Amino acid sequence: MSRAPVLLVGFAVTNRAVCAQLVERGHLVVPVDDAPDDHARLYAEELGVGLLEQPDPDDWPALAADARAIVPTPGLPESHPCLGAAADAGTPVISEFDLAQQWDARPTLAVTGTNGKTTVTLLAAAMLEASGIPVSVAGNTETPLVEAIRADRPEAFVVEASSFRLGHSQCYRPTVGAWLNFAPDHLDVHESLTSYRAAKAALWNRADEHTTSVVNRDDPVVVAHAPDEGRVVTFGLDDGDFRVSEGALWAWSEKLADTFELHRSQPHELSNHLAAAAVAMAGGAHAQGVRAALLSWTGLPHRVALVAEHDGVRFFDDSKATTPHAACAAVRSVGRAVLIAGGRNKGLDLGPMAEVADQLRSVVAIGEAAEEVQRAFAGRCPVTIAGSMEEAVRTAAEGARSGDAVLLSPGCASFDWYGSYAERGDHFSLLVRELIGGSP
Template identity: 30%
Template sequence: MKRIVILGAGESGAGAAVLAKVKGFETFVSDMSAIKDKYKSLLDSHAIAWEEGHHTEELILNADEVIKSPGIPNEAPIVLKLKEQGTPIISEIEFAGRYTDAKMICITGSNGKTTTTSLIYHIFKSANLNVGLAGNIGKSLALQVAEDHHDYYIIELSSFQLDNMYNFRANIAVLMNITPDHLDRYNHCMQNYVDAKFRITQNQTPEDAFIFWNDDPIIKHELAKHGLKAHLYPFAAVKEEGAIAYVEDHEVKITEPLAFNMEQEELALTGQHNLYNSLAAGISANLAGITNENIRKALSDFKGVEHRLEKVARVRGIDFINDSKATNVNSCWYALQSMTTKTVLIIGGKDKGNDYTEIEDLVREKCSALVYLGLHNEKLHEFFDRFGLPVADVNTGMQDAVEAAYKLAKKGETVLLSPCCASFDLFTSYEDRGEQFKKYVTEL
């Protein structure tokens, strides 16, 4: 019996373990951290052996194949030992893809992928298609393949997940944009990160579709290098050469594969970044044969994504917006661009090799004050202090950051949490960071 070892027992790892067990493999799960109770219960209910708090090498190095959770670095000691002895290491998505013939709509990009993924899922679900949501959001793809049957899966893919995908095929691949992110995981080499993102197109055939932002300079540069076989569906903000989806005379238009149009003002999501998200989602739904009527309705009644430019409250004339999902500089750029009032920006966290030059002009134009929120704010002081804006330095937690921002903000201004950084210095996740922000705002 083939032995499969799963490293990491979160949503991805626990789901992969269940699928491995269901398919008859000898299955073992190992996690260096504590395993959440709900995942322990799931593993126990399938009689899957597991360990937490350490890796027992003799129980791991004898694996025929290893499924690695995306959060585990490639340089982790146990991963290096597995690589040294030639043990295949794959992702949960790669593994799950072997056991389903469902159509795969896969979305990646440095920014916008969660909103776009959620929006595509909303359109498919609203059209009463049998669809699952997976990847970075939703239930584990592997668990769904093991327990449910869907005709379509809408999958958000991070670069980390794409790293360990080899034979998986996306029927529709969506690449929103590529800007510097996670460079600490890619030897601070931008090309390594770009190559990871373009893995979403590997194994595509002429029957498949590749949807992308036509004006992204990195994507444009890379297209010729990759010799893509899929049919190309570029989108842009305005009508231009090559683009098959765009806005013209305040009307959203898609020209391929079927003609589609709707008034831009009817889109539920506002702002230029959300226009791109809506265009990519509209093309995906169009390709799946969903009617124009259903696409229009779903694009106009979508409620948005938690922790992404989420309006929290207005307190004594000051608006508070939770953009905790902005874990890189480009995402913060989009948030600042959408601000219509002077803004107190809460920024900081675990720096991933950030270059803040991209938001320099917007900070000078839009911001009335800055709150640095992190254990190590030296880089923020070095870059932003010279702007001459009022600054509060907070390394104690979200409650103090919210109170500091509230004191700095004037009536009619906005407090924006858009950190540019990962959350892991003071919080367990960007969701935890956003939830704490909302909690303390409502207590003001």
């Protein structure tokens, strides 16, 4: 075994799990972090590895040249000097997916896409479990794949596969790989939209006769990257192996469920249902298990979730929508609305949000990107800037009429005012309930 170290660049949840596995297997590991906290230091100490803190950019050529491989933390900017140094030195940059596949031969069912990954991952897992197939959910979740493989119970893993992991994967080949959709995102991490697209497309780079690729027929970018090798299964609202027809969801010629039976049946949700069914059935789920999971699925928090209805106005929390693409889908699903949008922009053009301006009564702009939101809708619909979520909720409610929706669908990240999109959505929901409770 080589005694050259594996460098772990960034020492948060995923790379701590990677470190533990490498140490157990007798590998030399050097974790590196530009801004470590006390938890990182304590974890490194417990594993008996030395944590290298805040290396100078000029140190990276030597560090990379001496390393056997580099594992970047998910979300490490592509501009980080370790990546350029690795390329110059010819040192492989790999992902936790690569390592997990080397260490465990059980099937993985991977789901990527700009929007809907978590929903499809969890729903597909529920379909498989309802079909009697024990699975574990991993990847871009609380449990990295390298951690999930420790458990003996799962027969397979349903993996939420972010571009951050896929883009650095060198040998990862999922048994089933689903690409849901593509829209600009994460340009604060990826150097360009081309780089982001290539990272997503890496899901299918190693497709072969042993793999199934699940392709969204409704997304031209996804269709353009569909692999020539292996089995290909398609889904789409109007056309595909999995589709909506005659008011029902179908898998080829088999009806899975009527849409009126579902708790959530907005267009983007139906697309997610179809994708999950395609993934699950490619992984061995049967139609009865898929149907059972569909009928019990009530959706996830902060995703066009109805908070309350008062005086004919519905209030929706869609705080998870951190891209213009997701915000537009939410507006289309709720109809006439007052939109609360803004936050911390992830390097994206917010202009596409104006595509739904004709469905908006007005917009309330919030956070660091408030002025960008205002410019995006200039001349298309009225925009008010609010200095707090309290002001935003109050202003939106005052501007809504009976039959409208007040929709928090920010199109931006939450990290200007909040620690997470969940915290933002929870605060919005609390304020809505307080407002309604205080109304005569």
